[in-house]
Amino acid sequence: MKYVIIIPDGCADEPLEALQGQTPLQAAKLPNMDAIAAAGAVGRANNTPAHLPAGSEVANLCLLGYDPDVYFTGRAPLEAAAQGIELGPDDWAVRCNLVTIEDQIMVDFTAGHISTPEATELLALAQKELLKDYKGPGKFEFVPGVSYRNLLIYRGEAGTPPPFSKETRTSAPHDLTDLPVTDDFPRGPGSAFLQRLMDDSGELFRGSNVNQKRIQEGNSPATNLWLWGLGKAPQLPSFQSRHGVSGVMITAVDLLRGIAALVGWPRIEVEGATGYLDTDYVAKGKAAVEALRDYDVVCVHIEAPDEASHEGRHDAKIEALQQIDQHIVGPLREALSAAGEHRILVTPDHPTPCGTKKHSHGMVPFAISGTGITPDSASTYDEVSAGNSEWSLAAGWDLMGQFIVSKSR
Template identity: 75%
Template sequence: MKYVIIIPDGCADEPIDSLGGRTPLQAANLPTMDRLAAEGSLGLANNTPDHLPAGSEVANLCLLGYDPDVYFTGRAPLEAAAQGIALGEHDWAVRCNLVTIEDQTMVDFTADHISNEEGAELLRSAQAELLAKAAAEGDPIASRLEFVPGVSYRNLLIYRGDASTPAPFSSDTRSRAPHDLTDLSVADEFPRGPGSDLLVRLMSESAELFASHPVNQKRIAEGKRPATNVWLWGLGGAPKLPSFQERYGLSGVMITAVDLLRGIAALVGWPRIEVAGATGYLDTDYAAKGRAAVEALDKYDVVCVHIEAPDEASHEGRADEKIKALESIDQSIVAPLYEALQKHGDYRILVTPDHPTFCSTKKHTHGMVPLLISGTGVQPDSQSTYDEIAAGASGRRFDHGWDLMDAFIKS
């Protein structure tokens, strides 16, 4: 049996007036997903428990069969795993966005999709001017902190502790994801709780440092938004997850352009296939991802393809671009995989987003997402399209999203 999991991140939405009261899934032309829906079974799953963040970090753990109340420690540790950064018992990771804030409003949580090189240069300055100087002046905490550049605006701050100097943070430390603050005031959204004074200080000092930084001066001259400061959030200690092979007896592989998913893959024991042209944005090379997934079927039991583009379109409030992304996923990823699976004998295919992201609010949200399962041994239901309304009408529900993987693989 071959298993394929396709995750169009954040594709679940609500009816939109400009689409005639339809959701993007309903408005998009999705012939292969609709065919799979007609041949298989639809349902709804809740991957974002109300007491946890409605983000990809929780939702994708759930989707892959891991109860977040047991295994989730924070978003940043998952991204640290993606970079091969091992966290010890007393270490913590903090997500570090480069953002654009104007007049206390989160204008852009990506700093206009700042380049890797520009982001790394800003963080080198932050390391030298904020942390190294503080350490030289005798700050014991500063000497244990390191900014780690990642991809574009997605970076990390790592704290290395030990038994005598544990991290100043705890599970009671609260922070807000910057992508949930788009176009909103950040005045009351800074970190709270243990260690939050350190995080807020670094955020404030970075704003002073970046204001006249050459990187930002150049960006402004080119008509781009500057990275006004770092935004620190999603912190946590080292997670411990049993491997997917241990739980399900199957080998798997992840195809994604997003560090969060790379990290989850690393923690569950999946290698990653890095696809040239995969960007994690609207300009990603869908066809290249599709080809890589088809080739991976020869080697792995489970091939998981994650596509960030629908979520990015939602964060920008662009329903038209969300539809284009969904149609590209159907044509260039779902269709070739469906065709290839016919040559591999028994198979199952799962299509589902991790969480809803509404174009109207530009935010992740809690709630059910539509799923379809098709293939060997799957009894068709009466639905013939893949969308939120059809999935809701099917009557099948997974109130605990982590139960879905058992049903997909074992039932």
């Protein structure tokens, strides 16, 4: 049996007045996703428990079958795993965005999609200046990632508490677009150190060569570090030990790369995959089809719909969905039809409404077809169709067992 999982990140949405009351999924032309729904079944799953962050870190663990109340320790450790950074029992990872804040408003959580070389230069400056007077326990290191997505790694000392804790509360910057940030700096026990780094970065970056050049070129400056998602390394049992099948991940996002590494999946890096709206959909589709030869489970994650939602661009979201349908879902459906027994699943991780520009809790629609799946009456893949289904999973992590195990509902 071959399995394909396609994750159009954040594609679940709400009815929009600009779309005459339709959601982007309803408004988009998605013949391949609709064909999966028509040939199989649709349903709803909740990947974002109300007491946990409504973000990709929780939602994708759920989607792959891991109960976040058991396995979730924070977002940053997942991204550290993507970079091959091993965290010891006393070590922590902290997610470090480069952002644009003006008059205490989160203008851009990507700092204008700052380039990786520019981000690397700013982090080197932060390492030199912001940490030079640190005399607490352990050591800190800023680690560049891709563009605005970076990490702060803390190497702890056994028996000595770090300058923050699991009670330290932080906020995801992508949920603050166009909103005041004054009340969203780190709060609670252990927050003072992170707050100080974020505050001091504003003064440090203001006169940096990187930002002076970006301003001259008409680009958004990286005004601040934004620290969030801290945690220690999780302990995840391998996907194969739980389901008896091997898998592979295709993604341009470190979070998904990290989850893949922790569950024992290799990753296929696709040239032209950017994690943004300009990603090479064709190349990702071709890579996924080729991977079917070597793996039981091929998982393709596409960040573009989520990015469009964060920018409040329903037109870009529709275009991204149509590109996914044509260049990823279509070729995989065709390849599976010649592969014998198979199943295919299309589902986002969480909702990201264009109206709010941020992740939200709530059910997401999924569509499954293939061997052993009893067709229902659905003919389209969207929120309304799924809402009419009797297949509803309050615990999203239950879906993977129903998808992989050779049995219908």
